[in-house]
Amino acid sequence: MPYQLWWLLLLLALPLFWHGLGLVSRWLDHAAGVEAPPPRHAVTRAPAELEPAPAAPPTTAWIVEAGLPPQVVDAAGVVAANLLQVEERLAAGGAAAEHEHRLDVLRSALKDVCRELADIPADLRERPGGPEGTTPTQEAMAVLTRLQEGAEALRVDVFDDAAERLRVLRRYTDDTFERSDLDLDR
Numbered sequence: 001m002p003y004q005l006w007w008l009l010l011l012l013a014l015p016l017f018w019h020g021l022g023l024v025s026r027w028l029d030h031a032a033g034v035e036a037p038p039p040r041h042a043v044t045r046a047p048a049e050l051e052p053a054p055a056a057p058p059t060t061a062w063i064v065e066a067g068l069p070p071q072v073v074d075a076a077g078v079v080a081a082n083l084l085q086v087e088e089r090l091a092a093g094g095a096a097a098e099h100e101h102r103l104d105v106l107r108s109a110l111k112d113v114c115r116e117l118a119d120i121p122a123d124l125r126e127r128p129g130g131p132e133g134t135t136p137t138q139e140a141m142a143v144l145t146r147l148q149e150g151a152e153a154l155r156v157d158v159f160d161d162a163a164e165r166l167r168v169l170r171r172y173t174d175d176t177f178e179r180s181d182l183d184l185d186r
Contacts, residue, residue, distance in 0.1 A: 066118035069125065069137050075144035079110050082151035089158050096161070102154050106147060113143045 063076045086103055117125065117140045125137045134142075 063114055066114055067122065068114060068117055068140075072114075072117060072137060072140050072144065075141060075148065076110060076114055079106070079144060079147045079151045082148070082155050083107055083110070086151070086155050086158050089162070099154065099158055102150070106151050106154065109143070109147055113140050113147070116140070 063073055063080065068076070083103065083106055086099070090099060090103065117136060120136050126135050128135055130139075
């Protein structure tokens with residue numbers, strides 16, 4: 001046989017040799033009562049143990065329990081719902097530090113306005129005061145309106161980033177799979 005054919009036979013026989021060694025090794029381990037380690041791809045724990053359960057999202061029950069007027073509860077609920085969507089998106093990854101900072105500011109302001117209004121007795125919430133003659137409830141609604149605008153703007157910014165990543169991915173896939181190097185008209 002020519003020299004090249006011997007090398008070809010050796011290359012073809014080598015995997016069979018290694019496989020045979022593995023079988024002999026496993027048989028000897030089994031005969032000796034040695035527990036073989038699980039294969040690398042095997043799941044060795046229950047699925048619940050693989051990852052800790054995600055923390056429950058913060059509820060807005062504290063807004064309702066604070067005894068705030070219904071219009072304040074509704075407005076605060078809208079802000080909290082927008083913030084929850086942003087939190088979920090940021091938790092998924094790819095968050096800019098600016099978005100996280102704005103989320104923290106909005107969350108803190110929402111808690112502050114609800115806490116401040118809840119600290120005022122219910123009978124004094126509708127009493128006009130201050131230089132403009134507005135009630136504390138009207139002041140809280142004005143703050144919540146600004147928070148709604150800020151939360152909606154943050155939500156749009158966060159999801160615009162995702163939309164931009166989709167546009168980039170579309171351009172990449174167009175360039176990679178649709179166009180040929182021979183396409184000169186594109």
